[in-house]
Amino acid sequence: GQNIDQPTEMTATEGAIVQINCTYQTSGFNGLFWYQQHAGEAPTFLSYNVLDGLEEKGRFSSFLSRSKGYSYLLLKELQMKDSASYLCAVPMDSNYQLIWGAGTKLIIKP
Amino acid sequence: NAGVTQTPKFRVLKTGQSMTLLCAQDMNHEYMYWYRQDPGMGLRLIHYSVGEGTTAKGEVPDGYNVSRLKKQNFLLGLESAAPSQTSVYFCASAGTGLADTQYFGPGTRLTVL
Numbered sequence: 161g162q163n164i165d166q167p168t169e170m171t172a173t174e175g176a177i178v179q180i181n182c183t184y185q186t187s188g189f190n191g192l193f194w195y196q197q198h199a200g201e202a203p204t205f206l207s208y209n210v211l212d213g214l215e216e217k218g219r220f221s222s223f224l225s226r227s228k229g230y231s232y233l234l235l236k237e238l239q240m241k242d243s244a245s246y247l248c249a250v251p252m253d254s255n256y257q258l259i260w261g262a263g264t265k266l267i268i269k270p
Numbered sequence: 271n272a273g274v275t276q277t278p279k280f281r282v283l284k285t286g287q288s289m290t291l292l293c294a295q296d297m298n299h300e301y302m303y304w305y306r307q308d309p310g311m312g313l314r315l316i317h318y319s320v321g322e323g324t325t326a327k328g329e330v331p332d333g334y335n336v337s338r339l340k341k342q343n344f345l346l347g348l349e350s351a352a353p354s355q356t357s358v359y360f361c362a363s364a365g366t367g368l369a370d371t372q373y374f375g376p377g378t379r380l381t382v383l
Binding site: 164168190191193201202203204205208210247249251256257258260261262263 | 301303310311312313314315318320328329360364369371372373374375376377
């Protein structure tokens, strides 16, 4: 079957670095998405990886290893506004749907 | 450019009542989706559409119906609301299919008493 796993909650300190992991199982592969969702708001797109390696976008980077079925989101120089849930998602094999992880709630402490 | 909008933002229903949630997008996207999000769970797909006049079932379609009469609009109907349908409902749209970014509306918070 197809499945995504993420840690439920993580805590980090303002100014630090945090890595949020995502493991997935799919029979095919069509890329992996990361979305950010602040409490009470809609998810917003952060990144899309289809090839192995690290992609950097400012303070946020996303890494993918297709052979290991593994991705992580790296957040640097953490700010209080980074407190949010981070959702990992992969397209299903044969149609136009995404499989979503339950999300990782990131708590930033001063 | 409004993106994806949803109406209403909040609603309280009694068991057995019906209602329709409206989603509208102004990005000329082909694909539209209805999700529900419950605490501790990921987004679950209710129904989706790959173009005007088409609809398909997602992971949790029971108790819901949808229609896509116009490309820009995607309606979600609850014929006879149940407390288990208390949730936050998100609509999303995407330009193309499988690997395209989905853009979300602000959500509708529905409580069924």
